[in-house]
Amino acid sequence: MAWGPHQTITRAALDVLPERERWEGVLGAKNLGALTNYCLLPDLRGKDLGAFYADDYLLIREMPMHVGHTMPTVETAFGPYFRRALQALRTETPENACRQLGPLVHFVEDVGAPPHAKEKCPHHKELENWVRGDQIGISGYRPRVLGSDDDAALAGLLRRIKGLVEFSKARADRALPLVSVPEPDQAKVEPILLESANESARVTADVLLTVLTLGLDGRSGGAGLGGTVTAAEFPGRNEHGARVVLLDTDYATLATAAKGAGWRGQYEFRDLPAGSYRVLAYRTASQFQILGPITLGQGRRVELNFDLKPTEPAGNIIENPDGCLSYLDPVAPDRWKQAAGGVWTSTAAWVKPGERYRCGAALKDPGTRVSFRFEARPAKDGKSPEPQICPLTLDGAGKGEVIVQAGDQRISVAVVVESTQSLTSVIDRVWVVPATGGPPVGL
Ligand SMILES: [Zn+2]
Known part of the structure; x- marks a missing residue:
């Protein structure tokens, strides 16, 4: 359409x-x-x-x-x-x-x-x-x-x-x-x-x-803010930028970088209104970090560098996997959607067909059902094949992990959390990590 x-x-x-x-x-x-x-x-x-x-x-x-x-x-x-x-x-x-x-x-x-x-x-x-x-x-x-x-x-x-x-x-x-x-x-x-x-x-x-x-009318004289963001490796997608956001304002940008082991990116704002800001940096597979408040003055540039720690477990390709990031709307977790019937779905993450993934969750409410939905590319007639759905079995403490081999043609995975409650009240975190072989670890 x-x-x-x-x-x-x-x-x-x-x-x-x-x-x-x-x-x-x-x-x-x-x-x-x-x-x-x-x-x-x-x-x-x-x-x-x-x-x-x-x-x-x-x-x-x-x-x-x-x-x-x-x-x-x-x-x-x-x-x-x-x-x-x-x-x-x-x-x-x-x-x-x-x-x-x-x-x-x-x-x-x-x-x-x-x-x-x-x-x-x-x-x-x-x-x-x-x-x-x-x-x-x-x-x-x-x-x-x-x-x-x-x-x-x-x-x-x-x-x-x-x-x-x-x-x-x-x-x-x-x-x-x-x-x-x-x-x-x-x-x-x-x-x-x-x-x-x-x-x-x-x-x-x-x-x-x-x-x-x-x-681009050439006006200038506002405040500058820039610096580096170092972050953990984002498996298979390490060329990704890092989001940098002046919290509670509309100012946001993406730090960009060349490929490499680990990751270091550069971000730059100019002509911002002078004032006091808290600044957030986030990149998939790393934990977000908030710095400040910092004070920006007219005509001056402030350097602010971020060092983002890896997610737990490392290499988690799900965005905002604990639901704690909510810079767009303070009452809704970024990159998650709740359907009317009360089912939370994460934004889909890219996967490689045929590869194995560790899919897991640690829940605050052990009664919540969690599953992983692998989607395929739409067929030639435009219809999407049935999703490959992998439910998670949890232990008494509300933790679980399953190794899933993404089927042929599967290109993305989303995490589905069945709950009418707020996301952060039922999950501690969820994860999908490319499995490098061997049994599940980290539980
Ligand atoms: Zn359109």
């Missing part, structure tokens, strides 16, 4: 961006060009992308859960991701800032897809895929800045979005009779959807020019 030509629309918008060299000079041509990939982030929610998780940029304090991609829910995404994109351009590294533009660009493009603009639109699949990517292009279009300050620009953006929704709703209404007949003629539908794709590209170009103009 994805608007086919996201990447082509982004490229078309970048192609008409005024002062392209200026933006490339500040952000780097590679980072700006990578927007054609980052615009896909919202369709990759919950996914591990190697150097980072899609959720590192999707889940922000103003939008702590995944938002729907169609009207009317998608409308709630623009304010939060617009403000977050501006903040990233002003305070974070170019790499982080360009990744953080991804959700904004995606949702602007999405709302221009006819079946996203028209609420409860039938024939969704045809109406977002029957478009020729090679025909998308808006050469000659001159993008404009949508407002001279943040509030005016957001108001301008929302007006522009409203116009785009009207535009694409009308295209949906024109195309629907053509796709509803028994043997629809795709060639008759394509030019109608192309109009929507091109209008999406024009709005995307306006939005990009607006955030770059406001976000």
